[in-house]
Amino acid sequence: MKVRVYVRLKPSILDPQGRTVLRAAQQMGYSEIQQVRIGKLIELDIDASDKNEVESRVQELSRKLLSNPQMEEFDLEWSLEEN
């Protein structure tokens, strides 16, 4: 199965990259855009048929390696689709 790990900066952390993109978007005339935050999308293919088997391990990996809990948080999105 597949899992998408969305890693994003905590709300309390400034995102200078997002701020710059926001400014560019507004200069292009997209004045309705109020905020831009930039994160990462990490896709994992996992040899398992049941989310429950691997969820705690994926959580652990996301906490230990894929994100830095000091500045980031993450969400998991599961899907059963095969390649």
Added chain:
Amino acid sequence: MKKTNSNISKWGVVVFPGSNCDHDGLDAIGRICGQNAIEIWHKEDHIQDLDGILLPGGFSYGDYLRAGAIARFSSVVAHLPEYVENGKLVIGICNGFQVLTESGLLPGVLMQNEKIRFICKEIFIRVERADTAFTTEYKEGQVLCIPIAHNEGNFYLPVDELSVLEDNNQVIFRYCDKDGNVTDEANPNGSVNNIAGIINEQGNVLGMMPHPERRCDPILGKPDGEPLFRSMINHITTR
């Protein structure tokens, strides 16, 4: 623990794929300071007989994921907690500092520079304490001119943890102007409280973004970095 020669300390400079300041470190400790400095491949298991370890600058594993995030799972870094527990000295410079925060040996995190730019220039830092294993050859309040070269040097800690760090006097270097004033203008990367270098609670692990190893040979300018290595060597050889 075997002591090789009482006056010559044995150093390991760790080499990760993508390290690029390892030779500067070897040169500073080996040629300039006359110590026994060797390269240590990141897969090495035997580090406990070294007197000091330098985690050098560079782009370990291409800075993939986050700077230092992959290197922290290397064999050498896995052995560091035991090494540190034994009171041995570790210095992480630039990418080495990032590896130390990622591994949890030092608190905090080094985020992208506030202005999203790689900064490579000479800056000034103030020595906050001259009573640590890393700074006895400096004077408290001394201003050093040392280069920085980084994209992720923006030191951050949540407010409550930051006050613990400050209360414990773990901040060793702060960005300042040439007269030693710690100002926003003198802060190159957005670090909280202008922090440029910190030590652990035990006082034997230092992480810093500026590159003292690039200011050890007088041919490169005033050797403001050399006393840092001399301090560490004195600490080891007089123990």
